[in-house]
Amino acid sequence: MTEDHTPEPGQKPRLKRHFFLRIDSWLDSTLWNAGYDLVEIWEEITIFFRRFRVRGLKKLGFEIAGEAMTLGTAGMVVLLTLAQPALEETKKDWRNHDNFAVTFLDRYGNTIGHRGIIHENLVPIDDLPDHLIKAVLATEDRRFFEHFGIDFLGLARAMTENAKAGTVVQGGSTLTQQLAKNLFLTNERSIERKIKEAFLAVWLEANLSKKEILSLYLDRAYMGGGTFGAAAASQFYFGKSITEVTLAEAAMLAGLFKAPAKYAPHVNLPAARARANDVLTNMVQGGLMSEGQVVSARRNPATVVDRDEAEAPDYFLDWAFEEVQRIAARFKDHTLVVRTTIDTGLQQAADEAVASSLREYGESYNVRQGALVMLESGGAVRAMVGGRDYGESQFNRATRALRQPGSSFKIYTYALAMENGYTPSTMVTDGPISWGNWSPHNYGNSYAGRITIETALAKSINTIPVRLAKEKLGIDAIMQTAKAMGVETPLRKDVTIPLGTTEVTVMDQATAYAVLPAGGYQSRRHGIAQIMNYQGEVLYDFDRDEKPADRILTAQAAAYMNQMMTKIPYIGTARRAALDHGIVTAGKTGTTQAYRDAWFVGYTGNYTGAVWFGNDDYTSTNNMTGGSLPAMTFKKLMDYAHQGIDLKPIPGIENPLPGPDAAKTVAEAKPADDPTALPPMVRPRSLSSQSTRLIRDIAAKLRLAAPLGPAQSASILN
Structure with missing residues (x-):
């Protein structure tokens, strides 16, 4: 018989006490045994690996290999991170370039260039002369x-040769x-672009x-004279098919790839021949x-x-080609004739204005690049300068370069203020202010106290x-105003944005x-007026197909805003921009x-122009301000553009112009009073606006009466 143990009051049952003791004993023994077993296993592992222990130089080799594996793993992670932006470029339809063959006309119907594939020039690489391939x-x-x-x-060799010469004499690309x-990138000089270029090159090889x-390279490279590809260049320079070029001609073509502007034979034949002789030497040295x-x-x-030395508006054509691809992607026919908004007279004047500014003042101001966009009232792009020389760099600084606009960005803050009840005469306080850890200062570190908004601007x-x-306004509202007015570049939100620290393009500012x-209406910036196929059918018309301005x-x-902005060229920071x-x-x-x-962005009742000067590598200029070279360049172009035209008033401004003979007075170009101003350009006589409208009306009626081909349409517009 078992003895019945009745627990005393307050005592735990004996069975429960024994149960917890067994649990405690099991945990102790299990943990001890596990620790013992781990020690035994670790000892066995240690004994095993002692067999592979090395000493002396072998140990150094193993240490280096181990570090290399560690660094290699980290390097692969870094490389994959850097490769992501480059591989994103390959997702685009980069072969779409071949789907379009576009002939561009200026606003009057004159042919100004081609982009895309020129079908009659397509030559399979197997049919190209052997000496051309060897020369390239x-x-x-x-x-x-x-x-x-x-x-x-090749990169090591180029670096060695460049170090010996003390300058860049060989490229490593x-x-x-x-x-x-x-195919994928621009000519922008930046480390990011070079990294992308390297990854994309490996991707292309794979x-x-x-x-x-090789075939794509020969078809896509810029060859000077507005030509792209060796086949088009052969027709342009020699008047013959690429399959018929001689060794001397092949050497001249091969010499164009790196510097088409410098060695274009229709511009500088002696330099082109000297370059071709270098190519022949390269063929001998290379054993070819x-x-x-x-x-x-x-x-x-x-x-x-x-050939005529007149250059095509290549920066504009590159941008217009992108616009055509965007608009015409929905059309079945991709062999097109496009009438653009470009005015070749104004384009040449814009090129000369930027070039002469850099030629005369580039060294003293330590500035090497400039860009300009000119819009006519209604939004038509009349001129575009994307850089100093298209042959040297096809990177379009007017549409692609992101640069800080500085004080030219302030108009968005002031425009929003005018929308919120302020007026030019509203009094504001110019004094020290802090926003978080940021304390902006005026130029010269002085303050004016109570002033009007008009004076502040x-x-x-x-x-x-x-x-x-x-x-009062807030950063978000200022950003929204800038976007509504036409700034398409994504803006970086920051408290410093009122002073123009976020990057924009020249095209953004002009728009x-x-x-x-x-x-106050949307400017409706555009470069394409009409798109036609080769049967003369109008597939797109800006006035017909685009919605009215908002x-x-x-x-x-x-x-x-106009009342305040018209004061700046007369009493403000842009006195060199005031037109005659x-x-x-x-x-x-x-x-x-x-x-x-350095920027100046300005306008009259007829035209708006944005001018930028700076350096591609972001180095500082020699104290160049927006009121100096940019304002002078704007004035030179606008004085030319306003000769012999009907002058339009700026809304809200009483235009103090002469009477009915204003156009004749303006047409008489005379030297400016400012001795530092650029010399004036004289615009040739042209048809009046009334005559131009009459001719266009006649052309439109003839086109409706009998559909014409693009060549016939161009002849009528001429």
Whole structure:
């Protein structure tokens, strides 16, 4: 019989106590045994690996290998991170370029250039002359068939030669890298672009054959004279098919790939021949030909067809081609004739204005690049300058370069203020202000106290727009106003945005400022007037197919802005921008920190122009402000543009112009009073606006009566 134990009051049952003791004993023994077993296992592992222990130099090798594996793993992670932006470029339809063949006309119907594939020039690479292929490879990439997109040996050789010469005498980019840049990227000089270029070159090598890469390179490269591809260049320079070029002609073509502007034979034949002789030397040094095979080409250099030296508006055509692809993607026919808005007379004047500014003042101001966009009332792009020389760099600084606008961005804050009940005579306080850890200062570190908004804008005082943004308007509202007026570049939200620290393009600024002479309506910037197929059918017409302009600012706000903006060229920071002969001028200067960027964006009742000067590498200029070279360049172009035309008033401004003979008075160009001003350009006589409208009406009626081909349409427009 079992003894019945009755627990005393307050005591736990004995069975429960024994149960917890067993649990505690099991945990202790299990943990101890597990620890013991782990020690035993670790000892066995240690004994096992002692067999592989090395000493001396072998140990050093193992240590280096271990570190290399660690660094290699980290490097792969970094490389994959850097490769992501480059691989995003490959998702675009980069072959879509081949789907379009576009002939461009100016606003009057004259042919000004081509973009896309020229079908009659397509030549399979197997049909190209052997000496042309050898000339290209000897000059551009001798190890083309040996590398995988990046030639480290060639890069080391180029770095060595450049170090010996003390300057850049050889390039390290492979032919594949150059193709990657042509297909996916721009000519912008930046580390980011070079990293993308390297990854894309490897991607091209992995996805295309060497023959396809070489064929694309020969078809896509800019060759000077407005031509793209070796086949088009052969027709332009020699008047013959690419399959018929001689060795001397092939050498001249091969010499164009790196510097088409410098060696274009229709511009500088001696330089082109000297470059071709260097190409022949490269072929001999590369073992592709003997000296005896090239001696005849040296003695009988290539001659070229006489061509007009007038350059095509290539920066504009590149941008217009992108616009055509966007608009015409829905059309079945991609062989098109496009009438653009470009005015070749104004384009040449714009090119000359920028070029002469850089030629005369570039060295003293330490500035090497400039860009300009000119819009006519209604939004038509009449001129575009994307850089100093298209042959040297096809990167369009007017539409692609993101630069800080400085004080030229202030108009969005003031426009919003006018929308919110302020007037030009509203009194504001110019004094010290802080926003978080940021305390903006005026130029010269002085403060004016109580002043009007009109004076604040004219004198480009920094504290006022910051105070308005902080206390009344808000950063988000300013950003929305800028976007509504036409700034398409994504804006970076920051408290410093009222002073223009976020990047924009020259095209953005021209588009947005054009809202003001339009009386507050959307400027409707455009470069394409009509798109036609080769049967003369109008597939797209801007006036017919685009919606009317939306109102962006109220008429009163726009009038107030115009009243303030017209003071700046006369009592403010842009006195060198004021046009001659009483033509009312409005605009705003902009200068960024360390003088890296200088802007003037201005307008009259007829035209809006945005001008930028700076350096591609973001180095500082020599104290150049927006009121100096940009304002002078604007004035030179606008004085030319306003000769012999009907002058339009700026909304809200009484134009103090002469009477009915104003156009005749304006047409008499005379030297400016400012001795530092650029010399004036004289615009040739042209048809009056009434005559132009009459001719266009006649052309439209004839087109409706009997549909015409593009060549016939162009002849009527002429």
